[in-house]
Amino acid sequence: QVKLVQSGAEVKEPGASVNISCQASGYSLSDYYVHWVRQAPGQGLEWMGMITPSGGRNTYAQQFQGRILMTRDTSTTTVYLQLTGLTSQDTAVYYCARGPTVRSLFDPWGQGTLVTVSS
Amino acid sequence: EIVMTQSPKSLSVSLGERATIYCKSSQSVLYNSNNKNYLGWYQQRPGQPPKLIISWASTRESGVPDRFSGSGSGTEFSLTISSLQAEDVAVYYCQQYYNSPFTFGPGTRVDF
Numbered sequence: 001q002v003k004l005v006q007s008g009a010e011v012k013e014p015g016a017s018v019n020i021s022c023q024a025s026g027y028s029l030s031d032y033y034v035h036w037v038r039q040a041p042g043q044g045l046e047w048m049g050m051i052t053p054s055g056g057r058n059t060y061a062q063q064f065q066g067r068i069l070m071t072r073d074t075s076t077t078t079v080y081l082q083l084t085g086l087t088s089q090d091t092a093v094y095y096c097a098r099g100p101t102v103r104s105l106f107d108p109w110g111q112g113t114l115v116t117v118s119s
Numbered sequence: 120e121i122v123m124t125q126s127p128k129s130l131s132v133s134l135g136e137r138a139t140i141y142c143k144s145s146q147s148v149l150y151n152s153n154n155k156n157y158l159g160w161y162q163q164r165p166g167q168p169p170k171l172i173i174s175w176a177s178t179r180e181s182g183v184p185d186r187f188s189g190s191g192s193g194t195e196f197s198l199t200i201s202s203l204q205a206e207d208v209a210v211y212y213c214q215q216y217y218n219s220p221f222t223f224g225p226g227t228r229v230d231f
Binding site for chain 1: 157159161168169170171174180212214216217218219220221222223224225226
C-alpha cells in the first residue's frame, strides 16, 4: 500500500525556519516525483514545488524562490521540505503528495503537517 | 501561470439531487499531441487531505463511485455528482497539470 507519512505539527516564531519530513512507503522514491502543497486556514491549495525522482534539479514556485529547499534521503525513503524566513502568512497545513510524472496529478497525499508561525 | 477559476463558490443540494461544479482555465490545458486535457478534480472532506477523484478531465479514479463524472475540454470543465450522498459533503478543487506552476481552482463547497 502506497503511503506518505508526515512529521508532526510545528510552532515557529517569525523569522525562523521549519523542516517537515514526508516518509514514503510502498513504492520507490526513485520512480516518482514528490510535490509539496500548502493550505492556509480556511483557504485553498497552493502548489509549492516538486522534487525529481532522479535527485536532479527541483522546481519551485516563484513565490518561494530563495527560501525553499526540497531534499530527499533514499536510504530512509524520506523527502524533506525546508522553508526559511517564516512569517504569519506561512501558517498553513503543508502536504506532500506523489506524482508519477513531471506533469501529473497528485495521489496519494500525506496526512498534512500544521505549521503555526506566531510570536 | 494558468489561472483556474471555479463556480459557484458554494452549492447546497438536497440528498439524491444533482450537483454540478464548473471550472475554467485561463488558457487551454488540452495537449494537442495526445488530445488529452490535463485537468483533474479533488475532493477534500473536512480535516482530510485532498483525494484525487477525476483525472484527464473525465477519467474516474479507481474506487470512485460512478455518480461522479467529469467533462469538458480546452478551458471549460465541469464535475457532476448525479445523486448527492451525505458522504459527498466536501470542498472540490480542480487542478491543471498542463504546466508548472501547477495551479488549483479556489474550491467549491458542496453540502445539503
